[in-house]
Amino acid sequence: MTYYQPEPAYTHGSQSKVGILLANLGTPEAPTAKALRPYLQQFLMDRRVVEIPRFIWCWILHCIILVIRPKKSAEKYASVWTEQGSPLMVYAQQQKKLLQGYLSQKINSPFAVELGMTYGNPSMKSAIESLKAQGCDRILVFPLYPQYAASSTAAALDAVWRVLLKMRNVPAIRTIKHYHDHPLYIQALASHIKAYWQQHGQPEKLVMSFHGVPKFHLLKGDPYHCECHKTARLLAEALGLSKQHYQVAFQSRFGRQEWLQPYLANTLDALGKQQLKRIDVVCPGFSSDCLETLEEIAMEGKHLFQSVGGGDYHYIPALNTEAVWIEAMRDIALEQLHGWVSNEFDSVNAEAEAQASKERALAFGAEK
Numbered sequence: 001m002t003y004y005q006p007e008p009a010y011t012h013g014s015q016s017k018v019g020i021l022l023a024n025l026g027t028p029e030a031p032t033a034k035a036l037r038p039y040l041q042q043f044l045m046d047r048r049v050v051e052i053p054r055f056i057w058c059w060i061l062h063c064i065i066l067v068i069r070p071k072k073s074a075e076k077y078a079s080v081w082t083e084q085g086s087p088l089m090v091y092a093q094q095q096k097k098l099l100q101g102y103l104s105q106k107i108n109s110p111f112a113v114e115l116g117m118t119y120g121n122p123s124m125k126s127a128i129e130s131l132k133a134q135g136c137d138r139i140l141v142f143p144l145y146p147q148y149a150a151s152s153t154a155a156a157l158d159a160v161w162r163v164l165l166k167m168r169n170v171p172a173i174r175t176i177k178h179y180h181d182h183p184l185y186i187q188a189l190a191s192h193i194k195a196y197w198q199q200h201g202q203p204e205k206l207v208m209s210f211h212g213v214p215k216f217h218l219l220k221g222d223p224y225h226c227e228c229h230k231t232a233r234l235l236a237e238a239l240g241l242s243k244q245h246y247q248v249a250f251q252s253r254f255g256r257q258e259w260l261q262p263y264l265a266n267t268l269d270a271l272g273k274q275q276l277k278r279i280d281v282v283c284p285g286f287s288s289d290c291l292e293t294l295e296e297i298a299m300e301g302k303h304l305f306q307s308v309g310g311g312d313y314h315y316i317p318a319l320n321t322e323a324v325w326i327e328a329m330r331d332i333a334l335e336q337l338h339g340w341v342s343n344e345f346d347s348v349n350a351e352a353e354a355q356a357s358k359e360r361a362l363a364f365g366a367e368k
């Protein structure tokens, strides 16, 4: 017996690959209370997600939350479940396949893409083991969260570190912390929204809704709140929206603590009472649709807004498998893979560099 996992056989001279590990949250296996229980238990036992002291939290979680919530959440999941499974999983698998294809047109050296979930399956362990079995000794971790939050991004990275802690032959690791202000991400959002408006017309107001976190995370230095606001500002600029034409809100409050404000429910209530003729809601922090967008925003939100006098309500789908988004993912990954893969960008850069140095040499010669 050894503490460290057995390794794939090491062979001299084998070509090493680069792995891209798409990291996402995870989702239950089925829309049932039975499947929700272990998922919620793993999720809500994570200290990154709930920071209440363990002895109090274990009691609350097991005696109250895991008794009541699985059934309620299962009903919500059932309302968005597809024939292929949970929307989050379906989109994440499609994103993985598409990214693999898009990258293969740009990368000349061997690479592999895998999907790993912080909670549930495919686990981070299975994803990393699969990358290693395919010969990857360098891995880029690409969280599918544009804005950094300790409760999402750091939780995903923790799940990666936990796997590595038990590994004898640890791969080199690079991580993407965030891309909330990356021009390609902002452009992808803007062109996706513009295309939606071309087809469906434009609203009086665009609500940009982000997943919430407890307010004390912000007070203790989590940059998530600021990153959400920066995304919103850049997106509004790219769409040419002035301040009165958009609003930021935070959704999915969990528990009794104060969360980031304004709450989406209050925002929709106020906008509905103003009897706006039409609002659109978009969730820029979700790279794919999931329970939180399809049920809470597209269904519950619409009901809230219209029940107090609001007019038309459109939910603009997440980026999902839009080509602009997969291209953005590819190019964000390529920036971070610099020096690890050979690609067209490198040859373009190499050509530009060669040309620049030729010009410098000529200029130097002329000066002399």
Ligand SMILES: C=CC1=C(C)c2cc3[nH]c(cc4nc(cc5[nH]c(cc1n2)c(C)c5CCC(=O)O)C(CCC(=O)O)=C4C)c(C)c3C=C
Pocket: 025, 026, 027, 028, 043, 048, 049, 050, 069, 073, 086, 088, 145, 149, 151, 152, 211, 212, 213, 214, 252, 254, 285, 286, 289, 290, 291, 292
């Ligand atoms: C931006 C990403 C996310 C952050 C930050 C985040 C923080 C956070 N979430 C909870 C509690 C729950 N979230 C749940 C679902 C869920 N959360 C995210 C993303 C972020 N969460 C996604 C994409 C999803 C949907 C998953 C899916 O299967 O579609 C749930 C489970 C559903 C339910 O029972 O309501 C809980 C619980 C907390 C407490 C938190 C920050 C502290």
Ligand SMILES: [Fe+2]
Pocket: 211, 252
């Ligand atoms: Fe969440």
Ligand SMILES: [Fe+2]
Pocket: 225, 226, 229
């Ligand atoms: Fe802030």
